[in-house]
Amino acid sequence: LLKLERLFLHNNRLSKIPAGSFSHLDSLKRLRLDSNALVCDCDLMWLGGLMQGYARNGQTQAAATCEYPRRLQGRSIASLTVEEFNCESPRITFEPRDVEVTSGNTVYFTCRAEGNPKPKIIWIHNNHSLDLEDDSRFNLFDDGTLMIRNTRESDQGEYQCMARNSAGEVKTQNAMLRYSSPPAKPSFIIQPQDTEVLIGTSTTLECMATGHPHPHVTWTRGSGEALDRSRHLTTSGGLYLQNVTLQDHGQFTCHADNNQGSVQATANIIVQAPPQFRVIPKDQVVLEGHTAEFLCEAEGNPPPIIAWTKAGRQLSQESLHTVLSSGTLRIEHAAHHDQGQYECQAVSPLGVKKVSVQLTVKPKALPVFTQLPQDTSVEVGNNINISCHAQGEPQPIITWNKAGVQITESGKFHVSGEGMLTIYDAGQADQGRYECVARNSFGFVVTNMFLTVV
Structure with missing residues (x-):
């Protein structure tokens, strides 16, 4: 065209x-x-x-x-x-007047205008043109009258009529709608709902209430604990929980109060947390035939299940391996084939956490002397040290005998932890044959030496 x-x-x-x-x-x-x-x-x-x-x-x-x-x-x-x-510019022949209305009633604003061509009537609320299609409660009659049904608090304010045609436009003075509501106890418009939230993220519990006077909204913990004001922020629409932790798991209660009464609503924050170890197992060294225990505890929500594996395989049900309800792995009567790497796994729908430990099983062994005591002599009145050392599994304990009687600690004799015998202020009575005995749970060995006092 x-x-x-x-x-x-x-x-x-x-x-x-x-x-x-x-x-x-x-x-x-x-x-x-x-x-x-x-x-x-x-x-x-x-x-x-x-x-x-x-x-x-x-x-x-x-x-x-x-x-x-x-x-x-x-x-x-x-x-x-x-x-x-x-052409004739619009002129107002009847202006709208102030009205007072109570909640839920219907109100009318009348506006008449003349002009050539016939002017179009437009209504303005608080300096913004009314979109009559956006709210079915508003209706504009052919004569320019504005009807508002089921009035609410947001309708209050200034209303102005504007008449417009191709020759120009004109506005009326402002008319005031004053809204009054009978006293009413609070009631909820939006109640908080149970909410699942991943640890470390943020969420909002929504809560809005109406009433007259307008209710004051506060929040408490269901368990009576105080809110963490650094992370729990009250907003006009609810409670904002920032950087959620496991301590936030539980009930939160919204209270709406005015001088007519109060209402409350409770919702649960369900904190979902991947598994984390609370107790980490440590490497163990045990003697063959003894019991080994690996402590392993984890926390999370939902609570994780503890599972143990050895070399990547599940533990045999027939073996002497027991996983206690606490997560501890108990290995009774440890044998050489039990030696190796074990893995504790904390398993939940949110993930798996793993930690590895090593079990070393030492075989039993009879005591064996590594240093034998030698015949020796000492002058009267002097002290003397006589060495005797042994090894085995478990580590043997050294004791000394003289004439079939075990020597005990006294001012005369002392046996060190390594098995060395000390005799103080030697005399003729101390002369004779001494036995060194090395003993553990698997057996014992004996050797002797002769002490001469000169």
């Missing part, structure tokens, strides 16, 4: 033509609108201006004549003056 040069619309009984209908026809050379029923009122003044422009530039030939009103019948639209189009 941009290249359209001829447009003939005569003899089509056209009475009105929307403003701007030909504004995009830049290549137009001829336009015929004659022999129609055009009403030359204010709505068609734009066409008169367009045709006068065509006449001035001489590039477009245009014809259009008035049929109505009778006084203008047969006149070329291009020849009409602004006054002959009989």
